[in-house]
Amino acid sequence: MSPATAPLSHTMPGHHGAVRGADLNRRSSSFEGRFGRMFRTLPAAEFDEKILLKLGQAMTSAPDDKPTPETEVDDEENTGISAGYTYLGQFIDHDLTFDPASSLERQNDPDALVDFRTPRFDLDSVYGRGPDDQPYLYRTDGLHMLLGAALKGNDNDPNARGLPRNKSDGTEPARALIGDPRNDENVIVSQLQAAMLRFHNRVVDTLDSPTFEEAQRMVRWHYQWVVLYDFLPTIIGKDTWHAILPHTLKGTTVLQDPPQIKFYQPQKDAFMPVEFSVGAYRFGHSMVRPEYRLNLKMKDRLPIFSTTGDSLVGFRQTPDNLAIDWSLFFTMGPASKSGPNRVQPAYKPDTSVVNPLGNLPPSVAANPASLPQRNLLRGWRMGLPSGQAVAAAMGITPIDDDSLRVGKATEADKKTNPKLKDISPLFEENAPLWYYVLAEAQQQFVKDETPIHLGEVGGRIVGEVMVGLLLADSHSFLRQNPLFKPLDAFKSSGGDFKMADLLKQAMKA
Numbered sequence: 109m110s111p112a113t114a115p116l117s118h119t120m121p122g123h124h125g126a127v128r129g130a131d132l133n134r135r136s137s138s139f140e141g142r143f144g145r146m147f148r149t150l151p152a153a154e155f156d157e158k159i160l161l162k163l164g165q166a167m168t169s170a171p172d173d174k175p176t177p178e179t180e181v182d183d184e185e186n187t188g189i190s191a192g193y194t195y196l197g198q199f200i201d202h203d204l205t206f207d208p209a210s211s212l213e214r215q216n217d218p219d220a221l222v223d224f225r226t227p228r229f230d231l232d233s234v235y236g237r238g239p240d241d242q243p244y245l246y247r248t249d250g251l252h253m254l255l256g257a258a259l260k261g262n263d264n265d266p267n268a269r270g271l272p273r274n275k276s277d278g279t280e281p282a283r284a285l286i287g288d289p290r291n292d293e294n295v296i297v298s299q300l301q302a303a304m305l306r307f308h309n310r311v312v313d314t315l316d317s318p319t320f321e322e323a324q325r326m327v328r329w330h331y332q333w334v335v336l337y338d339f340l341p342t343i344i345g346k347d348t349w350h351a352i353l354p355h356t357l358k359g360t361t362v363l364q365d366p367p368q369i370k371f372y373q374p375q376k377d378a379f380m381p382v383e384f385s386v387g388a389y390r391f392g393h394s395m396v397r398p399e400y401r402l403n404l405k406m407k408d409r410l411p412i413f414s415t416t417g418d419s420l421v422g423f424r425q426t427p428d429n430l431a432i433d434w435s436l437f438f439t440m441g442p443a444s445k446s447g448p449n450r451v452q453p454a455y456k457p458d459t460s461v462v463n464p465l466g467n468l469p470p471s472v473a474a475n476p477a478s479l480p481q482r483n484l485l486r487g488w489r490m491g492l493p494s495g496q497a498v499a500a501a502m503g504i505t506p507i508d509d510d511s512l513r514v515g516k517a518t519e520a521d522k523k524t525n526p527k528l529k530d531i532s533p534l535f536e537e538n539a540p541l542w543y544y545v546l547a548e549a550q551q552q553f554v555k556d557e558t559p560i561h562l563g564e565v566g567g568r569i570v571g572e573v574m575v576g577l578l579l580a581d582s583h584s585f586l587r588q589n590p591l592f593k594p595l596d597a598f599k600s601s602g603g604d605f606k607m608a609d610l611l612k613q614a615m616k617a
């Protein structure tokens with residue numbers, strides 16, 4: 109059967125598209141998650157395939173033959189969010205949700221779908237099923253994680269290591285030996301995964317003779333802390349963050365001022381809402397840049413994908429000169445504003461996705477190979493309500509049709525971006541949720557320098573689900589030790605513990 113005629117779920121041997129994990133054993137103890145709906149009573153938004161493909165096309169920017177040099181201001185960059193958060197976002201996604209089973213060709217019932225990741229911040233993508241069940245992820249002491257080959261290029265990280273891999277026989281790729289194959293999808297997320305392995309080892313070496321479970325718990329809690337107090341305010345904005353977590357505004361504790369969750373209310377067990385996994389949380393696709401500098405030794409930045417030359421594509425032995433200098437991705441100290449050693453900003457969360465994501469390599473997904481089209485089709489097939497319906501259900505005035513535009517949030521494009529309703533009248537007061545969440549973020553745009561984060565609808569979905577999942581997890585620090593604080597030895601001089609501080613510790617391992 110040719111890929112073009114095969115049912116979508118059997119076309120690719122890949123990971124992040126149709127068949128990701130389709131060969132995995134459902135009876136395994138880690139497959140306890142499930143999908144569900146946050147807004148059960150809202151009707152599914154009606155579209156047709158043709159107009160969604162057209163919108164996906166319109167959301168894909170034109171190929172950029174001449175990327176803006178690092179010494180000049182790129183108007184697609186977001187002054188509010190640095191590029192590391194895009195990949196931290198992808199890493200978190202892989203920890204929480206994995207749907208290798210739904211189809212783009214028919215309607216799917218979320219209640220009948222299995223989430224192949226536990227919807228918990230438990231780093232199952234790092235630990236797999238633990239040292240007893242998957243010993244090949246661990247050193248023989250059963251305490252430390254195995255690391256991969258040495259990587260060069262960052263003098264500040266002489267111990268840099270990639271992911272552990274099996275040996276390539278020359279015909280097969282050197283597959284990463286990790287808890288979630290998707291964390292080898294690109295060279296950046298794969299090194300973030302490697303950094304988490306090193307952070308685990310650092311915790312093992314810092315604690316006093318810990319058991320594996322003690323070290324794992326400490327790692328998870330530090331990671332959860334980063335999600336709650338660094339990732340969330342960065343992505344959803346301080347206002348929504350304070351509204352969901354009032355103790356962060358009042359300077360009290362989470363026990364004195366508990367989280368305010370209005371819409372994510374699991375009746376029994378926690379579940380992964382499709383409004384999050386198929387709608388709001390795919391915001392990150394619009395923050396991906398077309399090319400990145402990984403370290404200062406690289407002559408030039410590398411594109412995320414390329415059909416003609418080197419790129420940052422994953423699922424292979426990481427080239428040994430590509431050690432990531434994390435200070436080019438997160439603020440880790442004083443940095444210059446421009447030039448190769450600046451902190452690279454993420455692209456803006458807007459209704460435009462960079463061109464290479466409109467044509468994914470076959471190792472990532474195919475049929476369609478366009479990520480925006482896949483997102484829109486998946487949302488429709490999963491029966492998501494429209495963005496306007498979700499806004500109204502939240503008591504928020506929906507954005508009017510004249511303000512819903514398609515394209516980049518830049519001064520240059522603002523005036524010519526078409527209206528959504530001009531792509532098809534079917535979109536009148538009926539916007540796909542993923543599009544809407546991005547369009548909502550885009551409403552903040554005033555000038556190219558304006559920082560942009562998710563708006564109220566997107567921010568509420570992302571914030572409530574993340575906090576809700578932490579509260580529902582009887583092993584999270586919010587449940588087991590709500591007054592937990594990161595280890596003093598790991599905090600920055602200002603007393604914070606952010607992703608940048610986690611990475612600094614990882615580099616000591």
Ligand code: HEM
Pocket residue numbers: 124125126194195196197198201205206207208293294384385386389390391392393396468472473479482483486
């Ligand atoms: C770096 C480049 C990235 C690529 C190439 C990529 C690619 C993909 C692909 C092919 C899918 C499956 C689409 C489908 O068939 O429905 C997917 C799903 C998804 N992506 Fe990404 N992605 C990237 C980054 C991100 C980021 C930065 C985020 C969030 C911050 C994100 C969030 C998600 C989510 C939530 C899903 C659904 C996961 C599931 O439930 O199975 N992705 N991505």
